[in-house]
Amino acid sequence: MSSVCSTIVAVCTCLGLATAADLHVCSDPDNLPYSNRQQQGFENQLAAMTARDLGRTVKYVWIPQRGPFFKALQQGACDMVMGVPTDFPAALTTQPYYRSTYVFASLRSKHLNIRSFDDKRLKTLRIGLQIVAEGDGDVPPAQALAHRGIVSNISWFRLNRNFLGAHRPASLLDAVEKGDIDVAIVWGPIAGSYARTASAPLALTPVSPQAEGDTPFAFNISMGVRPGDTNLKAALNSMIRGRRDEIRRLLDQFGVPEAPANR
Numbered sequence: 660m661s662s663v664c665s666t667i668v669a670v671c672t673c674l675g676l677a678t679a680a681d682l683h684v685c686s687d688p689d690n691l692p693y694s695n696r697q698q699q700g701f702e703n704q705l706a707a708m709t710a711r712d713l714g715r716t717v718k719y720v721w722i723p724q725r726g727p728f729f730k731a732l733q734q735g736a737c738d739m740v741m742g743v744p745t746d747f748p749a750a751l752t753t754q755p756y757y758r759s760t761y762v763f764a765s766l767r768s769k770h771l772n773i774r775s776f777d778d779k780r781l782k783t784l785r786i787g788l789q790i791v792a793e794g795d796g797d798v799p800p801a802q803a804l805a806h807r808g809i810v811s812n813i814s815w816f817r818l819n820r821n822f823l824g825a826h827r828p829a830s831l832l833d834a835v836e837k838g839d840i841d842v843a844i845v846w847g848p849i850a851g852s853y854a855r856t857a858s859a860p861l862a863l864t865p866v867s868p869q870a871e872g873d874t875p876f877a878f879n880i881s882m883g884v885r886p887g888d889t890n891l892k893a894a895l896n897s898m899i900r901g902r903r904d905e906i907r908r909l910l911d912q913f914g915v916p917e918a919p920a921n922r
Contacts, residue, residue, distance in 0.1 A: 750883030
């Protein structure tokens with residue numbers, strides 16, 4: 660059946676054979692610390708928690724997040740995705756279940772303690788940034804650095820496989836450990852998860868302030884359902900409210916840094 664379900668339309672057809680008790684979750688098969696086929700990510704564990712509360716069974720629709728991920732949701736291939744920015748336009752989003760931030764990641768032994776893009780040392784330090792998709796020169800840290808004329812000392816690291824030979828997310832933080840770059844500016848859940856098992860202790864410092872003009876560095880993260888599916892959204896909101904402490908403990912286990920509420 661997996662070979663038949665190779666396109667979004669075919670996936671929807673295949674899912675028509677599933678039972679009403681299934682909770683279909685669009686998820687990336689290779690995107691730790693969030694998710695993978697072995698269900699080792701925190702979004703996998705959160706999906707299992709959600710399904711239990713709803714009295715349903717998780718059924719995954721594996722789609723790389725760099726592909727037609729939200730089109731699959733909108734066209735009915737799945738019921739929900741586990742992590743999207745709150746008020747993301749391609750989905751109907753729940754209340755946030757966590758808020759995190761970009762962080763400066765460096766070797767603790769270097770005692771850099773960089774907290775702000777205004778730190779003068781960023782003009783000369785070797786900086787690593789993550790690429791998620793084409794056009795990522797517009798990601799928030801890149802915007803902040805470009806605004807200050809900091810461009811030539813940046814190295815880019817791709818988060819997904821098979822993109823012009825660029826590196827997986829671990830390579831960005833590997834480069835920090837090895838001293839190939841001095842500081843990485845990376846989304847907190849990725850940095851926090853990596854730091855748990857890093858061979859050399861890493862210092863992770865939240866970017867401060869949380870926003871610069873219209874450019875945010877911290878984001879509320881919600882679950883996303885198909886536009887119009889208000890019943891599922893309401894059920895998920897109830898689960899999030901009832902399980903907030905349990906969800907926070909799960910995120911702590913994965914090293915996800917929590918940003919204070921936006922004011």
